Amino acid sequence: MLKALKKMFGKAEGQQLNPASQPATAPAADASASSREKRSHTAKPARAAREPSADIATSNPDQPPRSGQDKVDKPRRERARKPVDNWKLEDFAVEPAEGKTRFHDFKLSPELMHAIHDLGFPYCTPIQAQVLGFTLKGQDAIGRAQTGTGKTAAFLISIITQLQQTPPPKERYMGEPRALIIAPTRELVVQIAKDAADLTKYTGLNVMSFVGGMDFDKQLKLLESRFCDILVATPGRLLDFNQRGEVHLDMVEVMVLDEADRMLDMGFIPQVRQIIRQTPMKGERQTLLFSATFTDDVMNLSKQWTIDPAIVEIEPENVASDTVEQHVYMVASSDKYKLLYNLIAQNDWIRVMVFANRKDEVRRIEERLTRDGISAVQMSGDVPQHKRIRALEGFREGKIRVMVATDVAGRGIHVDAISHVINFTLPEDPDDYVHRIGRTGRAGTSGTSISFASEDDAYALPGIEELLGRKINCEMPPDELLKTVPRKH
Numbered sequence: 001m002l003k004a005l006k007k008m009f010g011k012a013e014g015q016q017l018n019p020a021s022q023p024a025t026a027p028a029a030d031a032s033a034s035s036r037e038k039r040s041h042t043a044k045p046a047r048a049a050r051e052p053s054a055d056i057a058t059s060n061p062d063q064p065p066r067s068g069q070d071k072v073d074k075p076r077r078e079r080a081r082k083p084v085d086n087w088k089l090e091d092f093a094v095e096p097a098e099g100k101t102r103f104h105d106f107k108l109s110p111e112l113m114h115a116i117h118d119l120g121f122p123y124c125t126p127i128q129a130q131v132l133g134f135t136l137k138g139q140d141a142i143g144r145a146q147t148g149t150g151k152t153a154a155f156l157i158s159i160i161t162q163l164q165q166t167p168p169p170k171e172r173y174m175g176e177p178r179a180l181i182i183a184p185t186r187e188l189v190v191q192i193a194k195d196a197a198d199l200t201k202y203t204g205l206n207v208m209s210f211v212g213g214m215d216f217d218k219q220l221k222l223l224e225s226r227f228c229d230i231l232v233a234t235p236g237r238l239l240d241f242n243q244r245g246e247v248h249l250d251m252v253e254v255m256v257l258d259e260a261d262r263m264l265d266m267g268f269i270p271q272v273r274q275i276i277r278q279t280p281m282k283g284e285r286q287t288l289l290f291s292a293t294f295t296d297d298v299m300n301l302s303k304q305w306t307i308d309p310a311i312v313e314i315e316p317e318n319v320a321s322d323t324v325e326q327h328v329y330m331v332a333s334s335d336k337y338k339l340l341y342n343l344i345a346q347n348d349w350i351r352v353m354v355f356a357n358r359k360d361e362v363r364r365i366e367e368r369l370t371r372d373g374i375s376a377v378q379m380s381g382d383v384p385q386h387k388r389i390r391a392l393e394g395f396r397e398g399k400i401r402v403m404v405a406t407d408v409a410g411r412g413i414h415v416d417a418i419s420h421v422i423n424f425t426l427p428e429d430p431d432d433y434v435h436r437i438g439r440t441g442r443a444g445t446s447g448t449s450i451s452f453a454s455e456d457d458a459y460a461l462p463g464i465e466e467l468l469g470r471k472i473n474c475e476m477p478p479d480e481l482l483k484t485v486p487r488k489h
Contacts, residue, residue: 092116109160125149130314139309144314151290208231252280255287260290269301324447328474329453331453352420357406379404
């Protein structure tokens with residue numbers, strides 16, 4: 001009974017964390033308990049940490065007060081470092097090459113270089129080479145790059161370096177991330193978190209991801225089990241945690257907004273504004289913003305949230321990859337499903353992505369394919385997250401032949417060996433066409449995209465061709481591809 005009472009009142013009073021339980025990877029914090037170490041931009045390449053009290057009050061007027069229950073009252077559970085297996089930087093030998101930037105050319109920790117070596121990345125992509133030159137010095141940055149260019153690794157490497165070079169404060173709360181990454185879709189959050197886990201596996205840093213559609217209590221238990229260094233989240237679920245007082249954002253050192261243009265399209269910017277108001281002022285945090293397009297709206301947001309940002313624009317050598325063979329079939333709307341079924345069935349394709357513009361279209365296509373004997377799953381905002389994860393894994397493993405998706409759900413899906421992308425309906429935004437067909441022909445492999453153009457959506461073709469800078473040959477499908485779909489009994 002006495003032990004139980006002590007435990008109750010000890011938690012209510014908010015016992016401080018034992019300094020000995022701080023991570024072994026971080027430098028020792030300053031002995032002063034009243035302030036957090038302030039670093040200048042010139043002294044170290046990463047963004048300066050801020051003083052605690054006055055700045056927090058100024059930059060977080062809407063921050064809910066912490067209760068004593070938030071404070072740590074149990075030993076910190078660090079994610080254990082993986083054994084280094086006597087790995088040395090000399091094991092990661094990369095010869096200098098003209099026109100290429102090596103990761104060796106930046107001052108990265110051996111633990112981070114070990115993870116990069118494991119992933120098999122000897123040279124930086126163009127976006128990585130340019131962005132890291134600014135962000136590792138603590139500068140804000142705005143990057144424009146298409147999916148698949150390596151921008152995720154660019155901001156993750158910068159975040160990890162910042163967190164390794166800066167000691168965490170002696171007094172720290174559960175649910176107080178030091179780096180925050182906001183992304184518009186659940187799939188993209190899961191992918192970023194996976195990449196972050198791969199890059200931090202030798203550092204002892206903890207990565208967490210919060211998305212809607214998953215069990216809130218399970219995510220809360222994870223948050224209560226250990227400190228959160230890097231948090232990746234969708235805006236809505238992050239606000240849920242923040243408004244309940246479970247996540248506090250006043251200690252964020254680096255904030256990343258990924259696919260800002262998509263967040264605008266999806267109407268997430270009011271939620272993002274609420275989140276940013278909970279973080280330190282823009283002069284006290286490093287802000288990185290990435291977008292596939294630099295619209296006026298995106299640039300206006302960047303002015304509000306960054307200070308003197310470096311602007312990095314990566315133009316793809318070709319808007320659409322040369323490894324993707326593109327076709328357009330002119331077909332009546334009533335014949336689209338027959339064409340889809342026969343293409344997949346007659347050619348025995350086993351890993352195909354089908355895109356449609358609306359969630360109801362996605363659902364109908366998936367239901368008809370399943371009824372007609374072709375294994376298929378749907379990916380849209382209406383599908384619960386646990387089903388989406390299970391569907392994605394089944395598709396990745398080859399157990400499911402067809403994934404039918406909307407553009408929003410299709411963002412962040414990275415599956416190797418997708419042989420064909422089919423546009424059941426042409427997208428209204430030409431940029432979405434490029435994102436769709438980019439699901440195939442990845443990593444140097446070849447792929448094929450087939451678009452159906454009917455009287456309802458053929459108007460989108462000129463805009464797509466203008467973006468591509470060339471004409472796409474339109475053809476009529478052969479008769480055998482328009483055969484009636486056999487009935488399954």
